[in-house]
Amino acid sequence: xxxxxxxxxxxxxxxxxxxxxxxxxxxxxxxxxxxxxxxxxxxxxxxxxxxxxxxxxxxxxxxxxxxxxxxxxxxxxxxxxxxxxxxxxxxxxxxxxxxxxxxxxxxxxxxxxxxxxxxxxxxxxxxx
Amino acid sequence: xxxxxxxxxxxxxxxxxxxxxxxxxxxxxxxxxxxxxxxxxxxxxxxxxxxxxxxxxxxxxxxxxxxxxxxxxxxxxxxxxxxxxxxxxxxxxxxxxxxxxxxxxxxxxxxxxxxxxxxxxxxxxxxxxxxxxxxxxxxxxxxxxxxxxxxxxxxxxxxxxxxxxxxxxxxxxxxxxxxxxxxxxxxxxxxxxxxxxxxxxxxxxxxxxxxxxxxxxxxxxxxxxxxxxxxxxxxxxxxxxxxxxxxxxxxxxxxxxxxxxxxxxxxxxxxxxxxxxxxxxxxxxxxxxxxxxxxxxxxxxxxxxxxxxxxxxxxxxxxxxxxxxxxxxxxxxxxxxxxxxxxxxxxxxxxxxxxxxxxxxxxxxxxxxxxxxxxxxxxxxxxxxxxxxxxxxxxxxxxxxxxxxxxxxxxxxxxxxxxxxxxxxxxxxxxxxxxxxxxxxxxxxxxxxxxxxxxxxxxxxxxxxxxxxxxxxxxxxxxxxxxxxxxx
Numbered sequence: 001x002x003x004x005x006x007x008x009x010x011x012x013x014x015x016x017x018x019x020x021x022x023x024x025x026x027x028x029x030x031x032x033x034x035x036x037x038x039x040x041x042x043x044x045x046x047x048x049x050x051x052x053x054x055x056x057x058x059x060x061x062x063x064x065x066x067x068x069x070x071x072x073x074x075x076x077x078x079x080x081x082x083x084x085x086x087x088x089x090x091x092x093x094x095x096x097x098x099x100x101x102x103x104x105x106x107x108x109x110x111x112x113x114x115x116x117x118x119x120x121x122x123x124x125x126x127x128x
Numbered sequence: 129x130x131x132x133x134x135x136x137x138x139x140x141x142x143x144x145x146x147x148x149x150x151x152x153x154x155x156x157x158x159x160x161x162x163x164x165x166x167x168x169x170x171x172x173x174x175x176x177x178x179x180x181x182x183x184x185x186x187x188x189x190x191x192x193x194x195x196x197x198x199x200x201x202x203x204x205x206x207x208x209x210x211x212x213x214x215x216x217x218x219x220x221x222x223x224x225x226x227x228x229x230x231x232x233x234x235x236x237x238x239x240x241x242x243x244x245x246x247x248x249x250x251x252x253x254x255x256x257x258x259x260x261x262x263x264x265x266x267x268x269x270x271x272x273x274x275x276x277x278x279x280x281x282x283x284x285x286x287x288x289x290x291x292x293x294x295x296x297x298x299x300x301x302x303x304x305x306x307x308x309x310x311x312x313x314x315x316x317x318x319x320x321x322x323x324x325x326x327x328x329x330x331x332x333x334x335x336x337x338x339x340x341x342x343x344x345x346x347x348x349x350x351x352x353x354x355x356x357x358x359x360x361x362x363x364x365x366x367x368x369x370x371x372x373x374x375x376x377x378x379x380x381x382x383x384x385x386x387x388x389x390x391x392x393x394x395x396x397x398x399x400x401x402x403x404x405x406x407x408x409x410x411x412x413x414x415x416x417x418x419x420x421x422x423x424x425x426x427x428x429x430x431x432x433x434x435x436x437x438x439x440x441x442x443x444x445x446x447x448x449x450x451x452x453x454x455x456x457x458x459x460x461x462x463x464x465x466x467x468x469x470x471x472x473x474x475x476x477x478x479x480x481x482x483x484x485x486x487x488x489x490x491x492x493x494x495x496x497x498x499x500x501x502x503x504x505x506x507x508x509x510x511x512x513x514x515x516x517x518x519x520x521x522x523x524x525x526x527x528x529x530x531x532x533x534x535x536x537x538x539x540x541x542x543x544x545x546x547x548x549x550x551x552x553x554x555x556x557x558x559x560x561x562x563x564x565x566x567x568x569x570x571x572x573x574x575x576x577x578x579x580x581x582x583x584x585x586x587x588x589x590x591x592x593x594x595x596x597x598x599x600x601x602x603x604x605x606x607x608x609x610x611x612x613x614x615x616x
Binding site for chain 1: 133134154157158
């Protein structure tokens, strides 16, 4: 088995080579064939894009970070929920109990977050 | 669908300590926001109770030895030994922390949950028999420890410690994971016993190059976690910056667990190619001892000094690993137990003495402690003498067994160098003793407060452990010997 590694990976190498060749050819073609026009209109954001204002590296509230974490909490929940729903009948009681345990833990996480004031968006700082 | 989806109840009993610790940790998290700040020390009590139940769970699991969950984990003497060790370290660390936390950050009790979760990870590492489980355990343990290192989030050095630990730690874990990917590609399995079978069967043996790369990459990950040279650079900064009780915890628990997986992977899966990894570990052991001991000579900050000393001790254990024998494994286990007690004890003294904002952490601050608090100073002396390796302490027998194993493996040069290093190490430990007993009491010793009850228990327990291992080493060593012999 192990001696045939290079042969096994040959198609992948081939695919990478073709992909790189196509991409390179496109960039090269537009570089060689295209006209180059540079003026303020051409350099601005395309079509209905937003005109950039100021720097993108601003400080923003830590609440966005918390929201991102809440999102993960529920996102992961749903990620597990869908496949479980598909095979619910096959897994039967075992699957139900395991998922129950999982939701239980997620819910306690939600409870913790709520009590900590993460959902409280008023101006005064939440209890740490 | 068959009812066989349910794991047999023996399997659940085999991971009883992890189950108990997870429940206790979750309980702490849930109770934390419901408690008023002055009652948060209750959570420390819950954590200790959870750890004690988990210790009992370890004993229960030990009655049901054998693999569980499709060979993902295995309960053997080795696993039981390290599970018990990391849980005991957890108890000692929590005892040290209660007073400290109330002083530095009274509004928060997640600390105890993080300690519990970290111990869960270490416990998984102790019992893991499979590379994915090893990785998961390592991550559970590490992520909790990263947070603990920066727990006082308004403190600059805490932040420095956490960010350094996190960035370098995740980088090192990536190496480990990449090594796992390579060995899976080469051997077609992540089970340690299976890998060993594949590597030792000539018809199945994968190309040497693939296995070599894998072993090397995994060595990087493990060496980082045990702070062995040349991957030890993070340790002094992280240990110095983190809160003192956290340093006590992470210099003992995660390190012992990391050595557990190191030993298990290299003594089981990579045992057939031991002649190839032995020189690497040999060199690393050599460099670790030198770097740790010689850098420690120059330190004045006591946390930094103990951090370098902890690197040096990792070097001694690496000597035992490079012996790659059952005696070597048993010696490493014994040494890690002795090291855990003496090191946690030493950091408990630092925790006690540092005061608000860790003001007094220089060696010179200890001047005159011997007059002001003779008992604390005497206990500290026990830990320091054990760290030097003076007879009647655990550190002596630890070193003795390690060098005995090294001699039996014909590692003469490493033994000689190790002994010379121990002599060098005596200098910086004795310096602390001299400052403590023969210098006039300074401001720090004049104002020292009585030892907090939790720290007091931790100090006495660590001293008892250190002396027990020094006077009756056979209690632990017999167990370690039997466990090491049964590991394959």
